[in-house]
Amino acid sequence: MSTIEDAVRSFLGQFVSDPDVEGDHDLFSSGMVNSLFAMQLVLFVEKQYGITVANEDLDYENFKSVNAIVGFIQSKQ
Amino acid sequence: MDFDLTTEQSRAKSEFRQWVEQCVVPVADANDNREQTPPELIAEIAANGYLGALVAKEYGGRGMDALTWGLLCEEVGRGSASLLSLLTVHGMVIQSLAKWGTLAQRERWLPKLATGATVGAFGLTEPNIGSDAKNIESTAVLQADGTYLLNAEKRWISFGASADLVLVIAKVGDKATAFLVERGMPGFSIEPIRGMLGFRSANIARLLMRDVIIPAQNIVGKVGFGFSHIAGTALDHGRYCVGWGCVGLAQAALDAALSYSGERYQFEVTLNKHQLIQEMLAEMIVNVKAARMLNYHAAFLKDRGDPSLIMETSMAKYFASRVASQAANAAVQIHGANGCSSDYPVQRYFRDAKIMEIIEGSNQMQQIIIAKSGYQQHLVNKRAARRSAAEGEGR
Numbered sequence: 001m002s003t004i005e006d007a008v009r010s011f012l013g014q015f016v017s018d019p020d021v022e023g024d025h026d027l028f029s030s031g032m033v034n035s036l037f038a039m040q041l042v043l044f045v046e047k048q049y050g051i052t053v054a055n056e057d058l059d060y061e062n063f064k065s066v067n068a069i070v071g072f073i074q075s076k077q
Numbered sequence: 078m079d080f081d082l083t084t085e086q087s088r089a090k091s092e093f094r095q096w097v098e099q100c101v102v103p104v105a106d107a108n109d110n111r112e113q114t115p116p117e118l119i120a121e122i123a124a125n126g127y128l129g130a131l132v133a134k135e136y137g138g139r140g141m142d143a144l145t146w147g148l149l150c151e152e153v154g155r156g157s158a159s160l161l162s163l164l165t166v167h168g169m170v171i172q173s174l175a176k177w178g179t180l181a182q183r184e185r186w187l188p189k190l191a192t193g194a195t196v197g198a199f200g201l202t203e204p205n206i207g208s209d210a211k212n213i214e215s216t217a218v219l220q221a222d223g224t225y226l227l228n229a230e231k232r233w234i235s236f237g238a239s240a241d242l243v244l245v246i247a248k249v250g251d252k253a254t255a256f257l258v259e260r261g262m263p264g265f266s267i268e269p270i271r272g273m274l275g276f277r278s279a280n281i282a283r284l285l286m287r288d289v290i291i292p293a294q295n296i297v298g299k300v301g302f303g304f305s306h307i308a309g310t311a312l313d314h315g316r317y318c319v320g321w322g323c324v325g326l327a328q329a330a331l332d333a334a335l336s337y338s339g340e341r342y343q344f345e346v347t348l349n350k351h352q353l354i355q356e357m358l359a360e361m362i363v364n365v366k367a368a369r370m371l372n373y374h375a376a377f378l379k380d381r382g383d384p385s386l387i388m389e390t391s392m393a394k395y396f397a398s399r400v401a402s403q404a405a406n407a408a409v410q411i412h413g414a415n416g417c418s419s420d421y422p423v424q425r426y427f428r429d430a431k432i433m434e435i436i437e438g439s440n441q442m443q444q445i446i447i448a449k450s451g452y453q454q455h456l457v458n459k460r461a462a463r464r465s466a467a468e469g470e471g472r
Contacts, residue, residue, distance in 0.1 A: 011384070014457055035211070036387050036446065038305035039313060043384040055177050058299040058306060 004070050011044050012066065023067040028060075041069070051076040080373050082144075089145050093152035096125060101156030108278035109425050112271050114160060119239060123193025127153075127164065131171050136187035138171075143379035147321040147372055154322025155329045158429035159278040161322040162235040163196075165437075168318060169311035170197030170244045173255065176310050177298040182257070186242065198240035199311055200231035200258070200284055208442050211304060215247035215286075217254060223293050225249070227256060227264075229286040235436075237282030238269040244297065245286070246308055252301035255308065256291050264289040275428035313387055315437035316394040317375060323397035323433050324369045330401070330408035330426045331361045337421075338411050348411060357407040365404065368397040388450050395443035398433040405430040 005023075013019035016032045027033050041063060042053045051073070062072040082090065100121055108114055122128060130146055132138020141149070146168075154161040171190050174182055189195035206213050215229030229247050237243065241260045246253055258265055268283045298307045335358065338348035348354045371393040378386035405426040409416035416423045434440045 013460070015453060017453075017456060034446065034449070035305060035309065036391075039309040040384045040387050042306070043382055043386070047382045047384065055179055055298060058177070058302045060301065 004073050008066055008069050024065050026064050028064055049073050078377050086145050090148045093149050097152045097156040105157040106422055112277045114278045114280055128167055128193040129191030131168050132187050132191035136191055138191040144376040147376045150318045150321035151325040154325030158326050159276050162279045165315050165318040166199045166235045167197045169199040169314050172314040173244055173297055173307050173311045177307055195241045196239050198234055198236050198243045200234055200243045200245040202233050204232050208439055217247040217249050225291040227286050227289040227291050231284040234282050234284050235279045237284050238267055238280040246303045249300050253304035254300045255297040255303040257295040262289050275432040316390050319437045320372050320394035320397045323401040324372055326426055326430055327365045327401040327404040330404040331365050333423050334408040334411045361404045361407055364400040368400040371396050391443050392447055395440055401433050402430040
């Protein structure tokens with residue numbers, strides 16, 4: 001398991017009962033997270049990895065699953 | 078956490094307090110009676126740079142840190158909750174654009190929002206939709222030429238009657254999307270609302286958009302991100318302002334209660350010598366301090382960009398609005414019949430405090446998310462304890 005994935009799952013664990021979901025499991029469409037999670041995730045990514053999430057990054061494919069979030073972070077580093 | 082103010086923050090706090098004492102407190106009741114914040118006061122708050130408080134210096138704003146901004150909201154909330162709502166909604170547009178706007182949008186609007194040449198407002202609530210914001214009925218339909226045809230009715234919009242630029246949330250198909258709607262666009266009309274219980278000088282309006290053509294470059298963020306990210310950013314900012322403003326309102330109620338109870342004689346002693354009055358004063362004093370600490374904590378997290386700031390801000394807003402309501406209620410009670418008259422401002426605090434428990438997410442909505450978050454934290458703690466115990470056994 002990569003360090004980024006560990007950190008993402010650890011963060012996710014603060015909001016969902018089962019942070020060990022499949023890497024491709026859709027967090028939003030499955031209703032696992034509430035409406036506040038989207039901005040909490042943005043803040044987490046920005047603070048943890050020192051990157052800025054901006055207008056051009058607003059793509060559902062960047063945030064929908066653990067794998068997507070990890071891939072997005074890697075692409076911005 | 079370090080809650081000591083820096084020299085700049087202390088200086089700013091004194092500046093805010095002085096301005097509110099000189100320019101807001103003396104006119105707050107009159108504006109409340111008139112049900113209007115006059116353009117001159119909006120111009121004055123803009124001239125002080127307070128409308129541009131959150132705009133980065135590169136765009137002509139003051140670029141305040143979160144705590145300094147909170148102190149401004151507290152002081153303005155102490156003077157007039159209605160005027161606080163201008164800072165709130167104007168700031169909601171600024172924060173949304175600063176975070177999610179395109180470079181062109183930021184360059185076009187932020188300098189104007191910073192000077193107050195453009196006044197912003199936020200349009201989410203509708204006649205049929207309040208807390209259930211995901212089910213808004215406003216629609217925007219993509220046209221063949223790339224523009225959007227917007228049909229929307231937004232109600233209870235603070236400073237809607239003054240706004241030049243409204244951030245409106247509407248659905249494109251089933252996707253919530255944020256649009257910048259400009260005053261003067263054909264089909265966009267504004268109707269002031271009068272006779273409100275509180276926030277009477279918040280220039281509240283009903284906004285009607287009938288077949289308004291919106292250029293695609295007026296979308297903030299992307300189609301489908303209007304609620305989760307743009308409104309999410311705006312509402313977090315709104316809760317933060319309201320939380321601090323409630324501390325100010327509660328402080329105003331406390332100050333009024335302390336003053337009145339120290340001067341008014343009943344049974345040959347001042348009211349504050351009566352133990353039942355002391356009980357009310359003690360509750361107010363402690364609760365105001367506690368509410369202020371929650372807001373300081375939220376500011377601390379906000380300046381660090383900590384993800385927990387969203388829940389902590391929700392808690393600060395929830396608690397502070399309840400405290401404001403309780404403090405204003407007690408202040409009216411201590412003032413007796415005088416407190417029910419227009420001779421004293423406590424009746425205005427009482428009415429405004431009720432609004433604070435409803436706006437930027439009703440307190441019932443805050444309770445739902447706070448309780449869920451608390452249970453989730455409980456599970457996290459249990460998991461950590463289990464893991465720690467397992468590791469202990471393994472050693």
